[in-house]
Amino acid sequence: MSEYIQNMFGYDGQTVVVIGGAGELGGALCRAFAQAGANVVVADVTEAGCQKRVAELESLGGKAFWTLIDVTKRESIVNALDEAKKPTGKVDVLVNAAGVNFASQTFLEHPEEKWDFVININLKGTFLSCQVFGEHMAENGGGAILNFGSVTSLLPLSKVFGYSASKAAVLNLSRNIAQDMALKNVRCNTICPGFFPAEQNRKILDPERVDNIMRGTPMRRYGNPDELAGATLLLCSRNAAGFITGAVLSVDGGFAANWF
Numbered sequence: 001m002s003e004y005i006q007n008m009f010g011y012d013g014q015t016v017v018v019i020g021g022a023g024e025l026g027g028a029l030c031r032a033f034a035q036a037g038a039n040v041v042v043a044d045v046t047e048a049g050c051q052k053r054v055a056e057l058e059s060l061g062g063k064a065f066w067t068l069i070d071v072t073k074r075e076s077i078v079n080a081l082d083e084a085k086k087p088t089g090k091v092d093v094l095v096n097a098a099g100v101n102f103a104s105q106t107f108l109e110h111p112e113e114k115w116d117f118v119i120n121i122n123l124k125g126t127f128l129s130c131q132v133f134g135e136h137m138a139e140n141g142g143g144a145i146l147n148f149g150s151v152t153s154l155l156p157l158s159k160v161f162g163y164s165a166s167k168a169a170v171l172n173l174s175r176n177i178a179q180d181m182a183l184k185n186v187r188c189n190t191i192c193p194g195f196f197p198a199e200q201n202r203k204i205l206d207p208e209r210v211d212n213i214m215r216g217t218p219m220r221r222y223g224n225p226d227e228l229a230g231a232t233l234l235l236c237s238r239n240a241a242g243f244i245t246g247a248v249l250s251v252d253g254g255f256a257a258n259w260f
């Protein structure tokens with residue numbers, strides 16, 4: 001890597017926490033940060049999932065750590081922050097890639113408990129994590145937060161009523177955090193992935209939905225999780241993105257630009 005690119009996009013000496021790092025998209029981001037030189041802390045709900053990801057990152061030559069976290073519980077997030085500080089004494093980057101999904105055929109059939117389940121993890125979990133890690137960053141000279149939106153942060157998406165509402169709210173919250181924390185040198189941006197088959201959405205990809213996704217995606221294919229790496233390394237970088245906050249970046253094969 002040239003010195004110029006290293007200076008712009010390198011993460012040597014920085015600690016990056018990826019919540020949901022055991023998952024498919026979070027995992028791709030862990031690989032990207034590890035290969036860019038960061039100390040990567042994989043934070044997720046199961047020990048086995050975290051350990052498997054850490055082993056993968058180490059096999060790539062990365063510096064990897066793990067901690068359990070449940071984003072619905074403030075004390076669990078505080079505990080994860082304490083663990084994540086161990087390698088360097090601070091956390092420079094937080095990625096909120098935890099998330100769950102639920103589909104019902106119609107709005108009237110969407111169960112209230114599934115609404116609570118999705119909103120609690122996707123929205124309240126993002127709120128709590130941003131508060132706990134954001135306070136730490138503000139006290140330590142700054143940092144970068146990347147939240148996970150979706151194409152449905154911008155457009156309603158059929159059948160996933162709670163999920164859509166949570167992702168629209170995550171985008172709004174991220175922009176609000178960006179303006180509120182700008183003078184504390186904490187940047188907050190949103191990435192909006194298109195369609196990447198993964199654990200949380202595979203069960204809702206019925207043939208009609210797949211057909212709609214392909215018609216709505218100008219590139220006529222799913223994304224590969226590793227295709228999120230470039231946008232992520234940019235938005236979280238100290239120098240290349242030093243003046244980027246409150247931004248939303250779609251990585252969706254053109255879905256958000258399509259009117260089909």
Ligand SMILES: NC(=O)c1ccc[n+]([C@@H]2O[C@H](COP(=O)([O-])OP(=O)(O)OC[C@H]3O[C@@H](n4cnc5c(N)ncnc54)[C@H](O)[C@@H]3O)[C@@H](O)[C@H]2O)c1
Nearest residue numbers: 020022023024025070071098099150193195196198199200
């Ligand atoms: N896959 C896609 O097509 C797609 C598209 C747009 C947005 N997203 C978003 O990207 C993010 C990652 O999704 P993914 O596709 O990798 O799914 P995934 O199911 O592979 O990963 C989600 C991860 O979140 C973790 N998680 C669930 N509940 C948690 C909790 N309470 N505390 C901490 N971690 C918890 C899971 O253990 C899992 O590892 C989610 O926010 C999702 O909504 C995904």
